[in-house]
Amino acid sequence: MKILGIDPGMAIVGYSLLDFDGKDYSLSASGSIQTKKGSRESARLLEIFQDMTTIVETYKPDVAAIEKLFFVHNQTTVMPVAHARGVILTVLEQFNIPIYEYTPMEVKKNLTGYGRADKKEVEQMVKLTLGTEKLPKLDDTVDSIAIAICCSRSV
Amino acid sequence: MKILGIDPGMAIVGYSLLDFDGKDYSLSASGSIQTKKGSRESARLLEIFQDMTTIVETYKPDVAAIEKLFFVHNQTTVMPVAHARGVILTVLEQFNIPIYEYTPMEVKKNLTGYGRADKKEVEQMVKLTLGTEKLPKLDDTVDSIAIAICCSRSV
Numbered sequence: 001m002k003i004l005g006i007d008p009g010m011a012i013v014g015y016s017l018l019d020f021d022g023k024d025y026s027l028s029a030s031g032s033i034q035t036k037k038g039s040r041e042s043a044r045l046l047e048i049f050q051d052m053t054t055i056v057e058t059y060k061p062d063v064a065a066i067e068k069l070f071f072v073h074n075q076t077t078v079m080p081v082a083h084a085r086g087v088i089l090t091v092l093e094q095f096n097i098p099i100y101e102y103t104p105m106e107v108k109k110n111l112t113g114y115g116r117a118d119k120k121e122v123e124q125m126v127k128l129t130l131g132t133e134k135l136p137k138l139d140d141t142v143d144s145i146a147i148a149i150c151c152s153r154s155v
Numbered sequence: 156m157k158i159l160g161i162d163p164g165m166a167i168v169g170y171s172l173l174d175f176d177g178k179d180y181s182l183s184a185s186g187s188i189q190t191k192k193g194s195r196e197s198a199r200l201l202e203i204f205q206d207m208t209t210i211v212e213t214y215k216p217d218v219a220a221i222e223k224l225f226f227v228h229n230q231t232t233v234m235p236v237a238h239a240r241g242v243i244l245t246v247l248e249q250f251n252i253p254i255y256e257y258t259p260m261e262v263k264k265n266l267t268g269y270g271r272a273d274k275k276e277v278e279q280m281v282k283l284t285l286g287t288e289k290l291p292k293l294d295d296t297v298d299s300i301a302i303a304i305c306c307s308r309s310v
Binding site for chain 1: 195196197198200201204224234237238239240241242244245247248249254
């Protein structure tokens with residue numbers, strides 16, 4: 001099963017392609033879509049739309065796992081992420097890819113057993129799962145791997 | 156100038172095409188995109204994406220005016236609207252249509268002179284502006300006309 005993990009955002013969308021054969025994991029691709037700072041929101045959304053389309057066309061995932069937004073106090077921050085998320089969901093639906101959604105807390109609990117685990121603990125579990133000491137530099141990309149791992153265990 | 160007014164939403168997107176020659180207004184089209192209740196969110200977003208694309212291709216607006224979301228207390232309600240809004244912004248950007256954004260309060264103030272005007276007062280001003288007694292049935296469509304009128308006066 002090829003799982004496309006996605007950590008949505010307006011400035012950075014982290015993504016990863018995780019192959020899971022029911023026992024072993026391998027990471028066949030990982031990276032990020034980074035939109036131009038200072039350009040208008042609609043232009044950044046179109047960039048996300050186009051790049052996400054290319055990613056799906058290139059890697060042909062079987063399923064996608066994306067972070068779910070939940071209630072936060074700072075709505076100014078969450079609004080652009082919700083815009084980006086709507087665009088990503090549209091691309092996935094266009095390619096008929098089943099979508100699974102997880103809150104950050106669900107991902108943490110799934111990986112570490114504890115919903116309030118810190119970043120280091122989650123990273124450690126990602127390394128263990130993939131059998132590697134080397135992770136992508138961007139947190140957003142690492143988060144997308146964690147989301148894909150969470151999906152592999154709950155689908 | 157052909158202005159596409161848009162009142163974004165997940166269940167209903169109100170839209171209207173307002174022609175403005177600098178003096179007189181005429182409404183050349185108005186309606187709504189209504190997505191299937193109970194179907195999954197990504198499917199509804201794709202419906203909005205496709206229908207909005209058809210609307211823009213059909214009417215070729217010069218500019219678009221869309222309601223801006225602002226801080227509300229009930230974030231559960233606002234999240235799907237933000238998803239839909241992201242999709243609509245992407246479509247407009249794809250067709251290089253300049254986008255103007257207004258909060259509900261800005262629209263009310265522009266039309267009635269009072270930012271907390273009620274629905275009836277706004278409707279009355281829309282009727283006066285268009286020189287008609289008959290408005291579309293759906294509030295979402297009427298709101299999209301109000302947004303387009305607001306845009307005609309501020310661009």
